[in-house]
Amino acid sequence: MIKLQTILVEKINFEKDETKRLLEKLDSESTYKVQHCIYYPYLFFEYSVQKKNFFDPIEGKLGCTIDGVNKIGALIDTYPLLDEKKIADGQIVNCTLSLPDAEAIAKKFLLDSILRKRKVFTIPKLKMTQQKIFYRPYWIVKGNEDKPNHFLLLVDAVSGKFHPLH
Amino acid sequence: MRVDIVFFICYLLFLLGIGVYFTRKASRSPESYLLADRKLGPAVTALTMQSTSMSGFMFMGGPALAYQHGWYAIMYAIGDAGGGIVNLTVLGKRMRRMSQLLGALSPIEYLEKRFESAAIRVVGATITIIFLFAYVFAQFLAAGKTLETLTGWKYEWAVIIGVGIIILYTVAGGYLAVVWTDFFQSIIMLLGVLFLVIAGFNHVGGLSGLNQQLAEIDPSYLSIWGKDYVYYGQWGVIIGSSLIYMIGYMGLPHVVVRHMSMRSTKTVKTATLITAIYNQLFTYSPYLLGFMGIILLPQLSDPEMVIPTLAYTFFPGILSAILLSAVMAAIMSTADSILMQAGTTLSRDIYQRFIDKKASYSRVVLISRLSVLLAGVIGILVAIIQPPRVFDLVVFAFGTLGNSFMVAYIASVYWKNANKVGVLSSMIAGGLSNILWTSLNWEAVTGIHPFLAGLIISIIAMLIGNRFGTPPSEKIQKIFDEAKGQRILPKNIEKNIAKDIGPEARTVSLFLKQVNPVNG
Known part of the structure; x- marks a missing residue:
């Protein structure tokens, strides 16, 4: 029996057909079959940033995601659009990172990013305003299915970016 | 002031300008400071690799050997001419891919991550620190002595000025400054030597005239066995002479790091072509x-000064002005790369690995800068004080580094089941055998060059040691396959791969193997 979990899932921008079209447009000589969807864990953090300095004030909100398996941070420009969905266990990659551990990584990552990009001399204050675990949908796509040179791609269903699978 | 000194001072200021120009860019992250964000194109990659590989030996030791032994010395040039091409072809693509997949920023960190052993990092960092420092001291000493001889400056001031500039631009601009200064230095080296060769051939009547006159002085100058056929029948010495530079560079951390900083694997093809052209023009000259010196300077007391003496005696003016900068460019372009690598080993392989694992980006960059500065200051002090025994190490530096790491780097990308025990055995046995062979002069007894002996022993140690270790983890085996680059992806798909979701792709690959996917 398939076990279902209720999770927060990012909204799909590239449905099956669009994903197929995207790849066929890039490479019309191969055939592509979008097989199924995998949900990958990320931890989202939003912080309000405050640095009162007459010459170089910084104020506003900053968000980042932390890869729930590889613990890698990424800055985000827009708030992820999330929906609650029931998803089968076999489609969900387990999150191996706890929220407190991820928070420490996120804070360090954001501070490093601010220091590198703004070249500020004093460390700004970060106050967490939101934190969430969510899952991003990725399509598993098989290229040239019945040929000896077949291959698998992982396609980000939100951005359309892809990477080969081995 | 003399024209050559004015030209040289302008040249030093230009190099310093490059360092200052890259200061801000290098400060962005440890990857920027230590590896130039892995964004170097083919021309810079090719020329920094060549100018780093070819030290002051090309203007001093090499020509001296040619002056003393005649055409036997060309075996070293053959090795040098092929060295860069072999290095890029054998290691280039695979090491570029694997170092990024492993997230390694230094060649020693790369070995630790590939073979999953902290012991490799400890042994590797120890060998690197000892022998790279010895190598740095040798280059600094050469810089001081060359400047002292060619300019008449006091030795101490010559070291402080010549080496001080190297330290300043390396500390400020990091790896970016090193590779870009190397790029310009390689051009100066080529121009300096090419002009001299063309002018020299005019004096001796071309290649035929050169050989004819050498034969008249002593026919053994034309043989590959050395003057008076001193190496007659010793194939181990002859092959070793070529091999040391043909493949030895693949074991030098400050050279192989160039594979890790290329923009992409596509960079390798053009870089190899540029290397091939550059080497054919440069290495034989x-x-x-040196051969011309036998004819034109028969009474020369110091063979190492054959090129400077030729330039100042027969081709005064602009040629000798360029020559001073060309000789110094050869020394400086090697010294800055070694200095950078010594600093990287101190900051990344020792400080960040064993002292402060959680150091922030900005702290790592600061520590890297301080490490380069520290290595440089120690280098200057040693070059000035010249403590006994320190320079004994210099004799072993190149061969020990080459014999310690070459088999490890090649196995890392060509032998999937190579493991930590095998690699540790090859590193220790290779390095140790080179030291023993050199210090006990076993070359005289066996007729085998120390480098060739070290290579054979390190291969045997790798094969034996590997039987006692456990195979690499599944993760490393996957990375190995990926680094091989035998993808069957269509060209346009390959071109548009989003590398930033590479970690997710690796995790999903493992996930798909563990669960039965549900078709959605």
């Missing part, structure tokens, strides 16, 4: 000048 210093040796040809």
Whole structure:
């Protein structure tokens, strides 16, 4: 029996057909079959940033995601659009990172990013305003299915970016 | 002031300008400071690799050997001419891919991550620190002595000025400054030596005239066995002479790091072509000048000064002005790369690995800068004080580094089941055998060059040691396959791969193997 979990899932921008079209447009000589969807864990953090300095004030909100398996941070420009969905266990990659551990990584990552990009001399204050675990949908796509040179791609269903699978 | 000194001072200021120009860019992250964000194109990759590999030896030791032994010395040039091409072809693509997949920023960190052993990092960092420092001291000493001889400056001031500039631009601009200064230095080196060779051939009547006159002085100058056929029948010495530079560079951390900083694997093809052209133009020329010295400077007391003496005696003016900068460019372009690598090993392989694992980006960059500065200051002090025994290490530096790491780097990308025990055995046995062979002069007894002996022993140690270790983890085996680059992806798909979701792709690959996917 398939076990279902209720999770927060990012909204799909590239449905099956669009994903197929995207790849066929890039490479019309191969055939592509979008097989199924995998949900990958990320931890989202939003912080309000405050640095009162007459010459170089910084104020506003900053968000980042932390890869729930590889613990890698990424800055985000827009708030992820999330929906609650029931998803089968076999489609969900387990999150191996706890929220407190991820928070420490996120804070360090954001501070490093601010220091590198703004070249500020004093460390700004970060106050967490939101934190969430969510899952991003990725399509598993098989290229040239019945040929000896077949291959698998992982396609980000939100951005359309892809990477080969081995 | 003399024209050559004015030209040289302008040249030093230009190099310093490059360092200052890259200061801000290098400060962005440890990857920027230590590896130039892995964004170097083919021309810079090719020329920094060549100018780093070819030290002051090309203007001093190499021509001296040619002056003393005649055409036997060309075996070293053959090795040098093929060295860069072999290095890029054998390691280039695979090491570029694997170092990024492993997230390694230094060649020693790369070995630790590939073979999953902290012991490799400890042994590797120890060998690197000892022998790279010895190598740095040798280059600094050469810089001081060359400047002292060619300019008449006091030795101490020559070291402080010549080496001080290297330290300043390396500390400020990091790896970016090193590779870009190397790029310009390689051009100066080529121009300096090419002009001299063309002018020299005019004096001796071309290649035929050169050989004819050498034969008249002593026919053994034309043989590959050395003057008076001193190496007659010793194939181990002859092959070793070529091999040391043909493949030895693949074991030098400050050279192989160039594979890790290329923009992409596609960079390798053009870089190899540029290397091939550069090497054919450059590597034979210093040796040809050494041969010309036999004819034109028969009474020369110090063979190492054959090129400078030729330039100042027969081709005064602009040629000798360029020559001073060319000789110094050869020394400086090697010294800055070694200095950078010594600093990287101190900051990344020792400080960040064993002292402060959680150091922030900005702290790592600061520590890297301080490490380069520390290595440089120690280098200057040693070059000035010249403590006994320190320079004994210099004799072993190149061969020990080459024999310690070459088999490890090649196995890392060509032998999937190579493991930590095998690699540790090859590193220790290779390095140790080179030291023993050199210090006990076993070359005289066996007729085998120390480098060739070290290579054979390190291969045997790798094969034996590997039987006692456990195979690499599944993760490393996957990375190995990926680094092989035998993808069957269509060209346009390959071109548009989003590398930033690479970690997710690796995790999903493992996930798909563990669960039965549900079709959605």
